Amino acid sequence: SIQLEMPPAPSAAAGSCALSLGSRFLFGCRVTAAHRFAASPVQPPSPLHQQPHLQPCRQGRRWLRPEFRGVYKPRLSPEAMKEFWRLSGIGPDHSRAKVADQQAEVPPEIKRLYQEALPPIVSQDYRDPIVESLHRAEMMRRRRVINIPEFHVGSILAVSVMDKHAPNKVNRFVGLCILRRHTGLFTTFTLRNMVDQVCVQIEYELYSPSIVSIQLLKLERRLDDNLLYLMDAPHSHCTIPFDMVPEPYSRNDPVPVNRERVRLNPPPWMCKWHLHGYQGIDLEHLYSYLSDKDVAKAIEFSKAYKRYDLLDQYLNRVPVPDADYAFKDIFIQHQELLQHQQQQQQSSKKSEVISKLTGTA
Amino acid sequence: APALSSQLIVAMATAPHTWLRLVPSCRSYSKATRLHKIDYPWKDEPKPHWVRQFEARRVDADLTPENRDWLRQWRLQRVRDAVASSSEAAAAASPLKEPPAARPLWTPRVSQRCGLVGIKLGILPMWYRNGQKVHTTVVQIPDQRVLRWVPPEDLGNYASLREMRPYRLNQSFLPRWLTQQRWGLQLVGAVPADPANFTAQWCGIFKAAGLPPMRKISRFLVSPDASLQPGACLGLHHFRVGDCVDVVARTVNRGFQGVMERHLMEGGPAAHGSTKFHRKMGSAAGGGGPIYRGKRMPGVMGNRFRAARSLPVLRVNTKHRLLFIKGFTPGPPHSYCQIMDSWMLDVRRSLDANPPPMPTYFAEDAPEGGYPEDVYHPDLLPYDQPLELPD
Numbered sequence: 001s002i003q004l005e006m007p008p009a010p011s012a013a014a015g016s017c018a019l020s021l022g023s024r025f026l027f028g029c030r031v032t033a034a035h036r037f038a039a040s041p042v043q044p045p046s047p048l049h050q051q052p053h054l055q056p057c058r059q060g061r062r063w064l065r066p067e068f069r070g071v072y073k074p075r076l077s078p079e080a081m082k083e084f085w086r087l088s089g090i091g092p093d094h095s096r097a098k099v100a101d102q103q104a105e106v107p108p109e110i111k112r113l114y115q116e117a118l119p120p121i122v123s124q125d126y127r128d129p130i131v132e133s134l135h136r137a138e139m140m141r142r143r144r145v146i147n148i149p150e151f152h153v154g155s156i157l158a159v160s161v162m163d164k165h166a167p168n169k170v171n172r173f174v175g176l177c178i179l180r181r182h183t184g185l186f187t188t189f190t191l192r193n194m195v196d197q198v199c200v201q202i203e204y205e206l207y208s209p210s211i212v213s214i215q216l217l218k219l220e221r222r223l224d225d226n227l228l229y230l231m232d233a234p235h236s237h238c239t240i241p242f243d244m245v246p247e248p249y250s251r252n253d254p255v256p257v258n259r260e261r262v263r264l265n266p267p268p269w270m271c272k273w274h275l276h277g278y279q280g281i282d283l284e285h286l287y288s289y290l291s292d293k294d295v296a297k298a299i300e301f302s303k304a305y306k307r308y309d310l311l312d313q314y315l316n317r318v319p320v321p322d323a324d325y326a327f328k329d330i331f332i333q334h335q336e337l338l339q340h341q342q343q344q345q346q347s348s349k350k351s352e353v354i355s356k357l358t359g360t361a
Numbered sequence: 362a363p364a365l366s367s368q369l370i371v372a373m374a375t376a377p378h379t380w381l382r383l384v385p386s387c388r389s390y391s392k393a394t395r396l397h398k399i400d401y402p403w404k405d406e407p408k409p410h411w412v413r414q415f416e417a418r419r420v421d422a423d424l425t426p427e428n429r430d431w432l433r434q435w436r437l438q439r440v441r442d443a444v445a446s447s448s449e450a451a452a453a454a455s456p457l458k459e460p461p462a463a464r465p466l467w468t469p470r471v472s473q474r475c476g477l478v479g480i481k482l483g484i485l486p487m488w489y490r491n492g493q494k495v496h497t498t499v500v501q502i503p504d505q506r507v508l509r510w511v512p513p514e515d516l517g518n519y520a521s522l523r524e525m526r527p528y529r530l531n532q533s534f535l536p537r538w539l540t541q542q543r544w545g546l547q548l549v550g551a552v553p554a555d556p557a558n559f560t561a562q563w564c565g566i567f568k569a570a571g572l573p574p575m576r577k578i579s580r581f582l583v584s585p586d587a588s589l590q591p592g593a594c595l596g597l598h599h600f601r602v603g604d605c606v607d608v609v610a611r612t613v614n615r616g617f618q619g620v621m622e623r624h625l626m627e628g629g630p631a632a633h634g635s636t637k638f639h640r641k642m643g644s645a646a647g648g649g650g651p652i653y654r655g656k657r658m659p660g661v662m663g664n665r666f667r668a669a670r671s672l673p674v675l676r677v678n679t680k681h682r683l684l685f686i687k688g689f690t691p692g693p694p695h696s697y698c699q700i701m702d703s704w705m706l707d708v709r710r711s712l713d714a715n716p717p718p719m720p721t722y723f724a725e726d727a728p729e730g731g732y733p734e735d736v737y738h739p740d741l742l743p744y745d746q747p748l749e750l751p752d
Contacts, residue, residue: 054715059685125692125693125694125695126483126693126694128482128483128499128694128695130499130501130681130683131482131483131484131485131499134485134499134678135485138485139744141743141744141745142744142745143749144745145744145745145746146747162748162750163752169750169752184487185485185486205494205742207486208488208494208744209488209492209744209747209748210488210492257420259465263625332719
């Protein structure tokens with residue numbers, strides 16, 4: 001259990017009102033987060049740090065609220081504090097690699113394959129564990145029918161869907177994945193390509209049964225979560241031949257990152273690309289199109305103050321225990337899926353052998 | 362299944378009751394679906410409102426924490442035993458109890474069965490066998506028992522003594538269920554919980570029926586031939602796959618809203634010299650006349666009982682006790698809803714041809730071998746089957 005220590009309180013020599021004011025600014029925003037995450041019961045503070053319930057002041061006695069009395073103040077050693085910040089998953093020094101350390105039981109390939117297994121980032125009122133477990137179970141059931149490869153925004157995919165009006169009843173489209181949205185069975189991804197000098201973007205539902213196959217042609221990652229700015233980029237960036245040969249990749253290697261910076265077309269643009277923090281755009285070239293005021297606004301946006309905005313990080317991130325649980329659940333079902341695939345291969349081999357022996361086609 | 366009841370009790374006993382939710386609204390409804398009639402906020406008050414359900418929590422200082430926890434576990438175990446002994450599985454297993462009386466037959470144009478209390482959990486997308494997508498609302502059916510039957514003859518006495526505003530009953534407009542006296546009221550209790558959570562008055566309602574106290578009491582309009590006596594168990598298989606149901610629930614509370622959001626009024630122009638008139642109502646009446654009751658004005662939006670009619674049940678999950686109902690139902694997740702046989706005429710006529718279990722599902726109605734974990738509608742495509750479109 002984490003030993004909690006309280007930081008040193010201000011000296012009691014200062015006036016009573018000043019003391020309470022000082023304690024509010026000292027303790028109000030620093031220690032509450034640690035108290036919420038503390039696993040073990042809070043130990044009572046030592047008498048040195050304990051404030052009296054009734055603080056004498058000029059108009060009589062002031063009743064000090066518990067948070068200023070030192071009653072609930074936990075004591076946290078620097079090591080324990082470091083451990084807390086590491087486990088919380090938020091903070092200015094936090095990175096993805098550190099979050100992955102604590103989920104050592106689940107292999108990293110699971111998190112790459114099943115990115116949509118994470119619960120949605122919404123208010124707790126709208127989340128339900130039973131519904132989320134149903135989503136995960138149905139996802140794995142669908143994966144017994146079709147192979148869904150690992151892909152990221154920036155990868156090139158070939159998707160075949162059922163189309164009753166097509167000559168072979170199947171419609172194949174090749175494109176660059178520019179967007180990947182939502183979670184669970186609602187997951188969708190958008191492919192972009194040029195068809196007869198016309199830009200085409202198609203959004204597919206990943207778990208729709210009308211998808212016959214999803215083939216990964218090139219596994220790649222980009223610097224951004226979405227590539228919507230390609231709508232205002234030269235068409236050469238998203239022109240992919242339909243007869244592209246799939247490139248081999250290894251699951252054990254990290255996903256290659258394409259660090260190219262795209263030069264956008266001159267304005268007008270569909271969106272204010274300079275205000276969304278895109279790293280995949282050539283910023284110098286972009287700023288050359290903007291006025292000084294817009295450039296100042298864009299630079300201020302990219303000052304990276306958001307890494308210190310803890311509430312923003314907390315609200316826009318899946319809670320680590322929930323993510324952990326989801327991936328563990330998926331890992332168990334993933335192993336069952338592999339067994340199911342092995343059984344299918346064995347039975348198909350058996351049927352081949354039987355058909356050869358009996359001489360049937 | 363009985364094994365899950367205790368888990369549900371503990372889970373539901375610690376779950377919060379329905380609470381006020383403030384959610385930003387989206388204008389996704391059209392004017393055609395709005396109800397163009399005068400209705401009053403107090404019409405939707407939950408009943409019984411003359412009995413206080415909760416009171417200030419007592420802290421028994423004479424008990425040590427360990428003894429307090431032990432007593433709580435003892436109380437919960439008694440609740441679990443009461444639930445298990447009155448469950449349908451216990452009724453089927455016990456050889457000493459008398460078999461139920463002759464079950465009534467489904468009478469066309471007369472019978473109206475009791476409904477179920479459900480808890481809306483969320484939404485799950487599914488696909489039909491023709492490739493069409495359908496959104497299903499996942500509703501969990503908690504432990505529930507029949508509490509009381511009020512026959513149609515006693516409805517006047519039951520209603521008049523209990524209305525908070527009795528002058529409403531002196532008006533010419535009275536609800537039809539009260540004047541026709543065709544159907545009676547069936548009170549159903551759901552979600553058994555620790556008696557210490559409630560007042561003695563609330564627990565007394567359940568004592569007469571010999572049931573543990575429950576968090577939710579609902580009432581259904583039921584025909585006398587389909588009435589159930591206190592203590593009867595209502596289960597998941599009361600509804601079958603393919604039955605069309607009506608889901609009645611309190612809509613999402615959107616808070617205090619203006620007329621543009623609440624009543625889809627036009628408001629005023631954004632520019633062109635408009636002085637402080639962008640989102641207002643404008644005139645309230647005409648020619649110096651009075652403002653009539655029911656004039657549409659700003660106020661609290663949502664938090665009203667509304668019904669989604671004729672929604673088919675597409676899938677039943679026996680492991681978690683879930684009904685998958687096509688479409689969307691009113692209310693936020695984890696809110697109570699009432700599910701009953703649809704009142705729509707085409708559904709009632711189809712039920713005459715294929716009558717449901719009357720008055721409710723009993724263990725003797727189960728098919729041989731029991732139910733599988735998931736029962737799908739024949740038109741629905743399970744996720745582990747590939748789609749095969751006809752040429």
